[in-house]
Amino acid sequence: MADNVTPRVRVPREASAGDSVSVRTLISHPMESGQRRDGDGNIIPRQIINRFTCDFNGQNVVDVTLEPAISTNPYFQFEAVVNETGTFQFTWYDDDGSVYEETADIAVS
């Protein structure tokens, strides 16, 4: 697991049914591309987050493949239509097999 990986998400606390809400996520991660060399000329091994998913009440909202050119601390912002009260489940997959998870609840009236 890379050091100091902390996911952060921001979702409105409440919304009306059928609303499109703005979801923002940020995870601190070095996103080492595998192209750089250290001071001794050795290649620094690639370590990136290669996949990000967001589900709402078990239904997939986005499923993203990340590539090495994406910079440090990847940030995603997207819209999701919510029809019922529920929970967003966010998952980030690291090259080393680590999985980082975060959830956010939203109340729909």
Next chain:
Amino acid sequence: MTRKSLLGGGAIGALAIAIASVVSADIGDDEQLVVNGEIEMIIETAAPDHLEGHLSTIYSGWVFRSDETQAMQADDFDNPAFIFVDQAVDAFNTEMGAEGNSCASCHSAGDFADTRPTYPQWDAEHGEVQTVEMQVIECQTERMGMEEPYAYDSQAMRNMVALIASEGRGQVMNVAIDGPAQSTWEQGREIYYTRFGQLELSCANCHEQNYGNNIRADHLSQGQINGFPTYRLKQANLVSVHNRFRGCIRDTRAETFSVGSPEFVALELYVASRANGLTVEGPAVRN
């Protein structure tokens, strides 16, 4: 035929206004900075008395930045510096040193509201002006029993100073420049107005005489440090005050003072006092 008669006086006037508005594109267009919808920042105010004859108005570095960069600072979620503040919160609650204490053993959240606005300040016990960084090192060595305290410009130190600064956001900078700190302050002022390096530039040449003008593709600010430590997009990391001083002096092609040196502490006190009246913004976002 002269240029003036070609254009006519009125056109000259319009041209002058047009040029002026290009130069000061980002100054004084009624922008406001409210962070998280609740912390109202003073980004423009009358200069403190000691700047009489030099500056009449002081501006936060925020006003000189592009709209996109400005927007990042208005919300902690968009402000990348808070990744590092989060890391500092973890460190704050972690035991360090031989005494088995964490920062949280003595301090709690909210204790530091007055720290950033009043530092650097005179420390009677040690008989010197201390920066926030020096205060952290003092705590770690004298009260926590750490053999190796945070290095002055280490990532851990910048994170911790950013956390401390973030608690003081919205407070008005009010650094004491009289009393025992006065001689240090005068030393800092001396450094500020001294030309350094092969380019023979003083701090004042850029940040007092040419703020708002372009330096290459960028607008010069007044060099206020109320937003430090600052998240610089260029470095994708926090930058400390002394690191910024060093970068500026290096750009004059001078041998710089070192980070944490008495000269930089004096300069920090003086530059901080130039921002007396602005609000603490640290950790701010700059390009």
